[in-house]
Amino acid sequence: MPEAGNEPWEYCLYIPNDLRAVTVSRHTLRLILTLHGLIGLVDVAELLAAELLSNAVRHTKRPAALRVRWGSGVLRIGAWDADPEPPGPPLDWEEVGEAEEGRGLALVRACADVWGWQPLTRNGNRGKVVWCELAVA
Template identity: 35%
Template sequence: MLTPLRQGLPPLDPSAVSGAASCALPARLEAVRDARRFTRGTLGQWDMDERADDICLVVSELVTNALRHALPSPAPRGGEQNAPLRLHLMRWSARLVCAVRDPSDDGPVADGSEDFSAESGRGLFLVDSFSDGWGWHPLAGTLSGKVVWALFRLPSAPAGRA
């Protein structure tokens, strides 16, 4: 999972990951709510509540985009083993990466022509606005599809705090 992410991110030492969590997401609208709930709970366990609103917004947009644009029609059904989407949260001391894996080989398109009065179509603009960077990479090996990620820089922990 980290290999394609490292291609587009600042150098990240996989052995320095201080926290990682992931969850399978079904091909249903409820997946957006489930992803936010999972993210908020994980950030709470990591004592990162101060960034939870921004990170949950970005996770919501990444999952919504995957549901709308990356799933075949009709979307595959099945249990967690066959869930078409997967959310990954990876934390380093100064960075957090949110990544959504989906089965599509097509990259996300941000054309810069967002209509800010529209009810939809602003997802990648919001991801770009609330994160410190984002990108995507096709998956290699036995996994097909892609991963779309967003990076958040974290404030340094005060002295004496882990």
């Protein structure tokens, strides 16, 4: 198995607005991280990617994308969607309880080293990317 190198890399997987595509994205992310020797990050990265992508697919009616980038010992996972509105604030763990919504970003906040969002405009199309980062210890 190759070791996680210092060379930066980036992947982008465009998906249709279909919750089944989230599973395909998780499996693709697992393959990418395994091939790059980052097996120690796979489980948490899959969970976080699934949460981010599920939100992108559920809250928009257009395609989304999984963006994965490695550099300087940090894995950045992002979910792009065509809705420029910011994500709702994540709940605190004490508030999650039986809540039907808001758990995903609370989980992202709890498991990632850092997370955030930023608006994006490409070719006149507006949207956003919600991202999180995992550092190799």
